[in-house]
Amino acid sequence: MTSQLQTEGHPLVELQGVSKVYGRGTAAMKALRGVNLRIDEGEFVAVMGPSGSGKSTCMNILGCLDTPTEGKYLFKDVEVGALTRDQRALLRRHHLGFVFQGFNLLNRTSALENVELPLIYRGVKVEERHSRASKALALVGLAGWEYHTPGELSGGQQQRVAIARAIVTEPAILLADEPTGNLDTARSIEIMELLTSFNQEQGITIIMVTHEQQMAHFASRVVQFQDGLVLADKANGETL
C-alpha cells in the first residue's frame, strides 16, 4: 500500500495496528480497527472518508489529543501511548499546530494576541512574541489586522488567524480538521493555497481532514478511511 516515494523520506509519524474503542461492554464502539499509516516529513496528506469512518479519531490520535486503545503510535520514534497527559501536552506545544473547522479563536481577543497564545506557553519573551506573531499574520496576508478581534473579521480572515497561530511556532506537523468546512469555495481555495505554500516553501508536514474532493486535490497524498480502516492510500497524480 505504500509507494516507493514514501520509503525514501524520514518517517515522522507512524500508526502501527492502532485500534480505538469508545465505551465498554455492549455499548463499546470501535472507531478504529487496526490502522497502519506512515507519514513522512514534508508530506501534505488529505484524510478523507464518510462521517463515522474513523478519520476524526485518527486525527485526534495523530494530534496527541487521544491515545490508542491498542497498537502503537510513534511520533519521531517516541511512543505517544506511553506518555503522560502533561508529556503529550508538551509534545503538542513544541511540535504540533492545529487548525479547526470552527476556527477556535479566543473571543474578544485581538488577532495578534490569539497568534501569540502558543508562544506564551512556550515562554517566549514579549518583544520576540510580538514580532513573530506579526510576521506570522503578515505571512497569512493579514498585515494591518493585528488589533482586530475575531468578531470584526470575516470567516476567511478568522481561519487565516488560526493558521497563523498554528504556524507561528514553526511546528513539525500542522493538523487541519476540516479547515474549509465553514467557508465558501473562493475562501476555501485561498486557504488551501496558503496551506500548500507553507507545505512547499517551509516544508511543514500537513495532515488535513476534509470531505471535499476539490480540497483534497491540493494534497500530495490522499488517505481514504472507511469503517475504521484505511480503504485507499495513494499519491495524488496532479501534484506529483
Add this chain to the structure above:
Amino acid sequence: MLLNTFFLALREIRRNVLRSFLTILGIVIGVSAVIVMVTIGGGATAQVTDQIASLGSNLLMIRVGQHMGPGQSSTAPSFDLDDAHALYREIPAITAVAPSSSQKVTAVYGNANWSTTTTGVDNGFFSVRNWTVQSGRQFLDSELRSGKAVCVVGATVVKELFGQQDPMDAKIRLGNFSCQVIGVLEAKGQSTFGSDQDDLVLVPLRTFQRRISGNQDISLIQVSVAEGRSTDKAKSDIEFLLRERRHISGSENDNFQVRDMKEITKMLTGTTQILTTLLGAVAAVSLLVGGIGIMNIMLVSVTERTREIGIRLAIGALEREVLLQFLVEAVVLSSFGGLIGILFALAASIGLASLLKIPFIFNPGIMVIAFLFSAAVGVIFGFFPARKAARLNPIDALRHE
C-alpha cells in the same frame, strides 16, 4: 510563567468588566462589613476605656451602706473626716484621699437658674478623679480651713448659667448662700453610664458642711491606690480598718462598700468586646457568602469558557497551567474585591464614627486579616472550578458549544 499567568488573568478580567464586578461585589460587602464592625467596635471599646480612665484609674470608691434588696433601707452611720485621715495615715498604698459629700442644689446667676449637684471636697478630689482646672485655680488651704464661700464649676454649669459670659470671679447663688467662682473645670463629657459628668459645682468641704448640709457627715470617700500596688490588697486593708473604726464585730456584715473602678472597667470593656466579636462574626459570614459567590461565577465561567480551555489544552497548555490561570483569576478577583472593600470600609468607618460620636481608630491588623481572608477565599473557592477546567478532556472541550 507565574507572571505570564497573572497577565493572562488580568486580561480575562478586563475582557469582562461587568461580570468581574458582580463577582467581587460579595467580597467587597463582606470585607467592608467585617472591617467596619471591628473598627466601630474598637472605637466604642476605646471610648468606654477612656471614660473610665477619666474617672481616675486605680480609683476605689467607699460608700456608706450595703447592697440592699428592694424595700430595705440602710441605717448605717456616715463617715467623718477622721475616717478619711485614718485611711491615708494607716494604709501606705493609698496616695490620695478625697472625702466628699453631695447634695442637689439649685444654682442661680442673674436670671438663669440650674439644678445641679454641689459637692464639698478638698483638693485631693482633683487628683483622685483626674479633674483638670481649665481656668482659674483649685482651693487654697486657707479657703479649705475657714470654709470660704468660693466654688469651682463644671462646664455644663458654666454653659447653663453664663452662656457666653466669663464666669471667673462672678458670684452665684447656691441654695441660700452665694459664692465666688474661682475656677472652671475642663469638660469630660458624658460618662459611660449616661450621666453628664460636667454638671457639678465644687465647694470646700467645710463650706458644704456649714452652709448646705449642716452636719459633719461624709457620704463618699474616694482614694487613689499607688501605681503598681494591688487594688485588691488596698481594698481588704480598707475594709479591715473601717470595720475596726466602725466597731463591726466578726459576725456582722459590712455597713459600707468599697468599689474598684478596675472591675467596672473590665466588665464594660468585656461587654463591648463581646459585641464587637459577635458583629464581626456575622460580618465574616457575609464574607463566606461572598466567597461562595466567587465559586459560583468561576464555575459558570469554566462552563462558558470550556471551548477556550480546549483551545489552550490543544495548543499545549499543561493541566497545572490551566489550573493556575483560573486560580490566579479567582485570587486576583477576590483580592481586588478585598482592596475595594478596605477602601469602602475606611470611608464608611470614618463616616459612621463621626455620626456615632465615637473615636475612629485606624486598625491595620483587621485590614490585613480581611485582605488575606479575601485572597484565601479566592484560593479555596477558586480551586474547585479551576481543577474542573484543568481536567477537561481537550477533545470534548473543543467540541463544546
